[in-house]
Amino acid sequence: MLLQIPGVLGKDQVASLRRVLDAAPWVDGNLTSGYQAALAKKNRQLPQGDPVARQAGAEIVAALEKNPLFTSAALPHTILPPLFNRYGISEGFGAHVDNAVRTNIDTGRRIRTDLSATLFLSEPDDYDGGELTIEDTYGAHSVKLEGGDLILYPATSLHSVSAITRGERVGAFFWIQSLVRSDVSRALLFDMDVAIQSLSAKVGADDLAIVSLTGTYHNLLRQWAEL
Numbered sequence: 001m002l003l004q005i006p007g008v009l010g011k012d013q014v015a016s017l018r019r020v021l022d023a024a025p026w027v028d029g030n031l032t033s034g035y036q037a038a039l040a041k042k043n044r045q046l047p048q049g050d051p052v053a054r055q056a057g058a059e060i061v062a063a064l065e066k067n068p069l070f071t072s073a074a075l076p077h078t079i080l081p082p083l084f085n086r087y088g089i090s091e092g093f094g095a096h097v098d099n100a101v102r103t104n105i106d107t108g109r110r111i112r113t114d115l116s117a118t119l120f121l122s123e124p125d126d127y128d129g130g131e132l133t134i135e136d137t138y139g140a141h142s143v144k145l146e147g148g149d150l151i152l153y154p155a156t157s158l159h160s161v162s163a164i165t166r167g168e169r170v171g172a173f174f175w176i177q178s179l180v181r182s183d184v185s186r187a188l189l190f191d192m193d194v195a196i197q198s199l200s201a202k203v204g205a206d207d208l209a210i211v212s213l214t215g216t217y218h219n220l221l222r223q224w225a226e227l
């Protein structure tokens, strides 16, 4: 499932993050890549553990934890501290699949990357090119979102960032281990949650059918959750 989550950060928050990020020490992006990905990658990143990246990442995670759409869709077990990338003219990232397992440098724990996410920190008018293209069973989807918007997609997907031809594209990217490993099961739970919320707004949360459906949602999650 590909899901756009608008307004994870407000425009003011994006602007203040960009002020601190733009002044930080950017390095060659291949420092975080796996072997195959490094062959296709041309961009810059903030070093993992850089204090500016840590602070900005914590702000993003705090916003995500308060976002009901993100929580419902990702069912996060662990969110890895966000990383930051920057693509200038002629930079891009060829088709690749992200590494399956990554280490959280703060805790030393390894996580399984079930979901990948990109949070756009540039406005679409700031650059040409730079589309994130994600392939799923229905074909290739290109996204270029407003600053502060997020795209969430299965980490199993082949994806790429097309070369920039004007301006610069700055973004945060990170991975999530979900409580529910299967993308199919997670998507079923998300659809069910959205339908329950919508019905509940019409008939009231205390309607017996809503209470029963909500119970079924939690019982399915209980079946599928891995802690």
Ligand code: NI
Pocket: 096, 097, 098, 159
């Ligand atoms: Ni990637």
